[in-house]
Amino acid sequence: MTAPASKDSFGARGTLKVGDASYEVFRLDAVEGAQRLPYSLKILLENLLRTEDGANIKAEHVRALAEWDPKAEPSTEIQFTPARVIMQDFTGVPCVVDLATMREAVTELGGDASSVNPLAPAELVIDHSVVIDVFGKPDAFERNVEYEYQRNRERYQFLRWGQGAFDEFKVVPPGTGIVHQVNLEHLARSVMSRNGQAYPDTCVGTDSHTTMVNGLGVLGWGVGGIEAEAAMLGQPVSMLIPRVVGFKLTGEIPPGATATDVVLTITEMLREHGVVGKFVEFYGSGVGSVPLANRATIGNMSPEFGSTAAIFPIDEESLRYLKLTGRPQDQLDLVESYAKEQGLWHDPNHEPEYSEYLELDLSTVVPSIAGPKRPQDRIAVSAAKPSFRESLTDYVPTEHAADDAVLDEAGQESFPASDAPSVTHRGDADRPQPHLSAANGASGRTSTPVKVSTQDRGEFELDHGAVVIASITSCTNTSNPSVMLGAALLARNAVDKGLTSKPWVKTSMAPGSQVVTDYYEKAGLWPYLEKLGYHLVGYGCTTCIGNSGPLSDEISQTVQDNDLAAVSVLSGNRNFEGRINPDVKMNYLASPPLVIAYALAGTMDFDFESDPLGHDTEGEPVYLRDIWPSPAEIQNTMDSAITQEMFTSDYADVFNGDERWRSLPTPQGETFEWDTDSTYVRKPPYFEGMGAEPAALSDISGARVLALLGDSVTTDHISPAGAIKSDSPAGQYLREHGIERKDFNSYGSRRGNHEVMIRGTFANIRLRNLLLDDVQGGYTRDFTQPGGPQAFIYDAAQNYAAQGTPLVVLAGKEYGSGSSRDWAAKGTKLLGVQAVIAESFERIHRSNLIGMGVVPLQFPDGANAHSLGLDGTETFDISGITHLNEGTIPETMRVTAHRENGSTVEFDATVRIDTPGEADYYRNGGILQYVLRNMIAS
Incomplete structure (x- = not known):
């Protein structure tokens, strides 16, 4: 379809000749002020010039972008x-x-x-x-x-x-x-x-x-x-x-550090600085020496540090990568000519204007991991052992759990550092409790390991901190040959020294593309990976998305029976609670070589500097430093093992698939x-009863709290992607439809079935709804029943719907962080939630809520549910929604909470419908309804 012609108010339309081809382009230099803009805003400026229609996109928008004030708060x-x-x-x-x-x-x-x-x-x-x-x-x-x-x-x-x-x-x-x-x-x-x-x-x-x-x-x-x-x-x-953060890179990565260590360092820096809703742009003399794969690793983690984008400009390294990966020469010529013509080519001597500035000397980066539950919580590998022991106090119950439990910033239970985790187990004090003496990062080890006997891996002992999953997985690192070949060379060196992975570790290799397999084979490194258990398990997003698969029955049972704080180590970007595997409490992100190192160690309670990974054939101790490959060896292997032909061959028939795909x-x-018997794909109810015009909005009255949540509640907590528990509402639904437990698959794979997904909303096994005391999982109090007994969230929502009672969710900071999961908003809407009141929202989830017709509101600055004395037992009225019928967006809406004793709490909540476009979506009951009505009208 031909794009509608631009109004071209600035006379920017021109022609670019590249070889024998001519292209219509919209020249940025036609707009005064364009050249001072950051690279990312130049791209937005071109977008507006080309799509200017005089209605949605006007000359004044182009002018506002060209006159961008770096220091101003976003308002246009x-x-x-x-x-x-x-x-x-x-x-x-x-x-x-x-x-x-x-x-x-x-x-x-x-x-x-x-x-x-x-x-x-x-x-x-x-x-x-x-x-x-x-x-x-x-x-x-x-x-x-x-x-x-x-x-x-x-x-x-x-x-x-x-x-x-x-x-x-x-x-x-x-x-x-x-x-x-x-x-x-x-x-x-x-x-x-x-x-x-x-x-x-x-x-x-x-x-x-x-x-x-x-x-x-x-x-x-x-x-x-x-x-x-x-x-x-x-x-x-x-x-x-947006505001644009200029991030200057200088220096070079030192030996022993990897691109993963760089990105974990940048993630920590930018989370601390605060970049939610902003663009991050890398510039400076160091940019040219950053390989494309490393740039991609950094860009990948943008959601983890919270920015909208994290971009590198086009330069010679971009062209080198495009050529390596098999893009045709005419495309390379177009990219180079267009970027240089438009001022989009990186000039290390030119510093655009930025809103804020940060700088990292790459030579200061040290080997790092992140965890045990957030990607921004970086830990130097040298401090990993004491850090693990300190974190363990949050995962091992103490004698004082009932009295001294406090809420940490994620709304999760944690325990005072002075309380060493003792052997008392909630609800079962007689059960033997293996433990580490972990108080205050103590270095001594007192433990009662549990013996495990397996059919295929012999007998061994498990303790808190046992690494039961060590997976090379995820887009972040599997695209990067330096860390992937680094891991394979480390595997070769380990095998040559006689080392093996520990028998309780579930090892896996899930490359990001078939090219990785090609260069492993050409370098002769697959046999060494396989000797350590790193066989190819698939090409896809596995452990990082929660598709780690089950642990062996014996290990799983031992972990559950003894409430062990088992660990996963993965080369991914997500380590949120409950995401990786239901048997694993603590999750750490690490580079692919470190993933293998932890498979060799078998425990997080390990110091790579002083603890040997094992002994060689001569009985001599082998340390990580003895098998770590040098940067020169990694680079030489990359140079000799990776060819352009690998990319052109592997992607030649990329849309055709194998025989399995073609024969479907x-x-x-x-x-x-639609198949009415399908448990995977069903027609959703979003457009049922929808008229050509939207109904008028009304205020919310008599709403009940479905969930009272703490800080850093992720979209994983709201709409999990992983395993479906048999006794959960979703599991019950599948059983009722004749699906056996072994065929449940995951929530993620059943997103085409709204019936499963509604039942899975707020069903994460690690969710803590503070309406209940010391309960994890998808539960709430059901106030349709006398006394408000505990119930599944889904069941309570159905009861509220039957009574015609609207629902709200109360939450803390960074509500909806993590994956851009639309079902976190869809499920919220279909449960009957009409408003979410939080201290702050992550960008995508806030947008998704509006896109489903749920109003996002923020507590007044410095206030939250706790400070306002709200415990979730109140009923809520929200007034001011009707102003949106008049085409205006109110800055605040009045919230009145009615307590059971007749008293009230009132406050003005900030409306987080940020643009007129979002207001249109909300008025229509959602973005799809808005688009559909426009389609009919036109």
Whole structure:
């Protein structure tokens, strides 16, 4: 489809010749002030010039961006039109489900079903569905893929239907790679060539780590699935012109440190500085020496430090990478010519204006890990052992748990550091309790290890801190040859010294693309990885997304029976509580070489400097420093083992898939034929009863609190992606529909079924609803019953709905941090929640709530539920919503909480509907309803 012609108020339209080709371009130098802008804002400026329509995008918006004041707080709304949309299957399936449902809704309202069609290229990579059922065996990959197809057949058939039914929608089949690595290595264009125009490649994605492509100079970030659907349908993304943080890089990474250590250091720095809602842009003399893979690693972790994007400009290193990964020469010529013509080429001697400034001397970076539950909690490896022991006090119950438990900033229980974890177990004081003497980071070890006897791995002892999962996984690091080959060389050195992984460690290797396998094979390193148990388990996002698969029965039972604080170590970007594996309490992020090191050590209670990993054939102790590969060896291996042909060969038929994919029976037709018996793909209720015009908004009266939550509640807490418990409402639903426990699959894989997902909302096993005392999981108090007894959140919500009682959620700081999970908002809405009142919101979740018609409100500055004396037993009235009917956004809404004793608490909550566009979405009951009504009207 041809893009509508720009009004071109600034006379920016011109022609760029590259070789024999000519392209229409919109020149930035036509706008006064453009050259002083940061790289990222130049891309936004070009976007406005090209899409100026005189209605949504006006000359005044272009002018406001050109006159950007770096020091001002964001206040000017603009409409950003991304060039393309990227999706993964967990979040992509519900997108396609919604589009299929919209086709029917358009028809019912008298429109044309085919009008619901992506207007921008949309590509979906199936990478989130492989589970590590089989590991440590030569056939692990084949067996895991076989299980994947068995579990997900319905979903894959549905996606194949979508690929045929929708224009501009392509699917990368299972077993190809991780979405962000495939995006980086193949899908990203850097400069788009489309409909005779050339313009910067920009994208939004249904995964928060879309920012990985920022390393290639592509401006993009994660949005909720509902926003992505709107973007596919031509709806621009409403945003405020952001503040931009200039991050200067100098120096070089020292020997022994890795790109992972750099990104954990940057994550800690930027979280401490505060960059939520801002762009981060890297500049300076050190940028040129940062390899593209390292840039991508840094960009990937943008959600972990909270920024919208974390971008590197285009330069010679960008071209080198594009060439290496097999992009054609005419594309390379276009990227170079366009970037230089538009002032988008990195000039190390030019410093744009920035809102804030930070600097890192890369030579100061030290080997690091992060954990045990947040990616920004960096720990120098040299301090890992005492840090683990100190953290252990939060995970091992104490005698004083009932009296002295306090709430830490995540609203989770922790214990005073002076209380050493003793052997008392809640509810079972006679059960033997193995423990470390962990108080105050004590270095002495007093433990009562538990003996475990397994069928295939012999007998051994487990204790707190046992590393039961050590997984090389996730887009963050598996795209980076320096750390992947570093891990393989370390494995070779370990095997040569006679070392082995500990028998209780579940080891796995899930590369981000098939290219990794190619260079492992060419370098002759696969056999060494396999000797340590690092067999190929799949190409996909595994452990990091919660698809680590079960521990062996014996280990799982031992951990549960003895309430052990077991540990996972993974080369990922997410280590939130309850995410990795239900048997694992403590999770640490680490570079791939350190993942292997911890598999050799077998415990977090380990000092790599003084504790040997084992002994060689001569009986001499072997330390980590003895097997760590040198930077020169890693670089030499990279130079000799990685070729352009690997990329061109592996991506030659990227959309065709293997025989399994091609042989799937695929439904046909413009609209989808829903199977009423399906437990994977069902028609959602979002458009039921929807009229051509939205109903008037009304204030909220008599609302009950569904959940009272603390700080740092993530979208994992709200809508888990991992295992479905058999006795949970979702498990009960599946059993009632004839699904056996072994076939439950995960919440993430069942996102196309709203019935499962509603029941899974707020069902994370680590969620702490402070309406209840000392209870974890998806429970609340049900005030439809006398006394408000404990009940499943889903069951209570159904009872409230039957009474016509609206619901609210109260929360602390950083509510909705983590993955850009649209179901965290969808499930909230479908449970009957009409407002969320929090101390602060993470960007994507706040937007998603509005996109589902839920109003996000913030407590007054410095106040929270606790300081206001709210305990969640109150009923709430919220007034001021009706002002939105008049086209205005009130700054605050009046909240009145009525206590059971008749007293009230009143406060003015800040309205976090930040732009007129968001107000339109909210008035319509959601962004999809808004888009659908506009479609019918036009």
